[in-house]
Amino acid sequence: MSLQQSAPKSQYILLLLGEETKSIDKHLFDFEDSVAKLELPLPVDLDLCRVFSELVWKSKDVAGDIRVSMNDFRYVMLREIQSRSTRTQEKVDKLTKWLEPIRAQIQVSIAISIQFRRFAGDIKVYAESLRTSEETEAKAIRRSVDLANRRIEECDAKIEDQSTIGCSGMFLQFGHPFSMRYHHRSHSQKSCQCNSKTSSCTSLASSQHHDPEHHPQSNESEMMRPQSNLRQLRRIREQLQVEKHDVLARQHRFHTRTIHNMRPSDFLFTVVSSIEVLAEHMVVLQNTYNELSSDVKELRNALWHRRSIDTLVNSFGPTLDVYSKMFEKYQAST
Numbered sequence: 001m002s003l004q005q006s007a008p009k010s011q012y013i014l015l016l017l018g019e020e021t022k023s024i025d026k027h028l029f030d031f032e033d034s035v036a037k038l039e040l041p042l043p044v045d046l047d048l049c050r051v052f053s054e055l056v057w058k059s060k061d062v063a064g065d066i067r068v069s070m071n072d073f074r075y076v077m078l079r080e081i082q083s084r085s086t087r088t089q090e091k092v093d094k095l096t097k098w099l100e101p102i103r104a105q106i107q108v109s110i111a112i113s114i115q116f117r118r119f120a121g122d123i124k125v126y127a128e129s130l131r132t133s134e135e136t137e138a139k140a141i142r143r144s145v146d147l148a149n150r151r152i153e154e155c156d157a158k159i160e161d162q163s164t165i166g167c168s169g170m171f172l173q174f175g176h177p178f179s180m181r182y183h184h185r186s187h188s189q190k191s192c193q194c195n196s197k198t199s200s201c202t203s204l205a206s207s208q209h210h211d212p213e214h215h216p217q218s219n220e221s222e223m224m225r226p227q228s229n230l231r232q233l234r235r236i237r238e239q240l241q242v243e244k245h246d247v248l249a250r251q252h253r254f255h256t257r258t259i260h261n262m263r264p265s266d267f268l269f270t271v272v273s274s275i276e277v278l279a280e281h282m283v284v285l286q287n288t289y290n291e292l293s294s295d296v297k298e299l300r301n302a303l304w305h306r307r308s309i310d311t312l313v314n315s316f317g318p319t320l321d322v323y324s325k326m327f328e329k330y331q332a333s334t
Contacts, residue, residue: 001291001294002291002294002295002298003288003291003292003295003316003319003320003323004315004316004319006287006288006291007319007322007323010284010287010288010323010326011322011326013281013284014284014326014327014329014330015329016281017059017278017281017282017284017330017333018329018330018333019333020274020277020278020281021056021278021333022333022334023274024052024271024274024275024278025049025052025053025056027267027270027271027274028048028049028052028271029049030259030260031048031259031264031267031268031271032048032049034259034264038257038259038264040130040264041130041133042126043126046122046123046126048123051119052119052275055112055115055116055119058112058115059112059116059282059285060330060331062105062108062109062112062285063285063327063330063331064327064331065105065108066105066109066285066288066289066292066323066327067323067324067327067328067331069101069102069105069292070292070320070323070324070327071320071324072098073098073292073296073320074316074317074320074321074324077094077095077098078313078316078317080094081094081095081299081303081309081313082309082313088303088304088306091303092300092303092304095296095297095299095300095303096300098296099293099296099297102289102292102293102296103293105289106286106289106290106293109282109285109286109288109289110286112282112285113279113280113282113283113285113286114279116275116278116279116282117276117279119275120272120275120276120279123268123271123272123275124268124269124272126268127265127268127269127272128265130264130265130268131263131265131266134263134264134265137254138254141247141250141251141254144247144250145244145247145248145251148240148243148244148247149244151240152237152240152241152244155233155236155237155240156237158233159230159233159234159237162229162230162233163230288323288327295312295316298312299312299313299316
């Protein structure tokens with residue numbers, strides 16, 4: 001494909017390069033700006049903004065070299081090729097010599113695309129490690145929330161049990177009105193029956209007096225024990241509630257740790273995709289060199305075979321002007 005044929009597509013891609021580099025640079029800046037705020041682990045050797053900026057300027061240097069080569073060919077070589085005072089062999093030799101540095105420049109342009117791909121790969125590795133740590137932290141937080149809820153539920157169950165025991169103790173101490181009447185009637189009947197057996201009744205009263213279940217102090221102690229347990233359990237529950245609050249606060253911080261409403265790893269993966277697309281578009285530098293070299297070779301072959309070069313020269317000049325402006329615009333983009 002010649003420069004003239006690929007001009008519309010190349011012009012479109014060069015316009016995209018300017019917008020893409022600006023967008024990626026902003027996203028990388030936003031990420032680095034969020035590293036400290038979100039307490040993200042960032043490898044010391046992964047200086048995202050600096051590396052990307054250096055790569056962009058390298059690509060602009062290559063674009064500048066292409067523009068210089070095109071202007072040199074447009075305003076110097078073409079005039080010499082069209083000169084009637086220069087022999088055909090001299091023209092062929094000059095074109096051959098002019099092509100020599102272009103080969104090295106093609107290799108530089110190829111390296112630019114490769115370096116962008118490697119940069120995208122480095123970020124992808126970091127994004128994958130970041131995603132793993134995010135998933136690990138999310139699971140740990142979920143386990144902590146579940147544990148906090150389970151401990152509170154267990155504590156509530158113990159509080160309920162102790163409350164039931166406390167109520168039962170009070171019931172046994174004060175008794176039920178019906179049971180009291182029944183107890184009084186039964187005791188009266190027993191007293192009457194024991195008139196003829198005074199020693200037996202005395203013995204029964206003595207046994208009741210020493211029975212722990214009928215001792216007032218023992219009943220009071222038994223009743224107070226559940227109340228003490230309740231107070232302790234309620235203090236424990238308050239502490240568990242504080243711990244749960246801390247876990248929920250940690251969970252909230254985790255869910256709000258975002259960049260442009262995205263998890264940091266997801267945000268980086270979108271940047272990686274953009275850089276990979278940019279690397280593909282950087283191939284336009286290599287393609288332009290290849291097409292320029294191809295057009296120059298075609299011109300040289302026409303001279304070698306003594307064919308007319310007027311048509312080639314007339315179309316070549318304006319096409320080089322278009323490309324020169326395109327690369328100049330990309331160089332000027334910020």
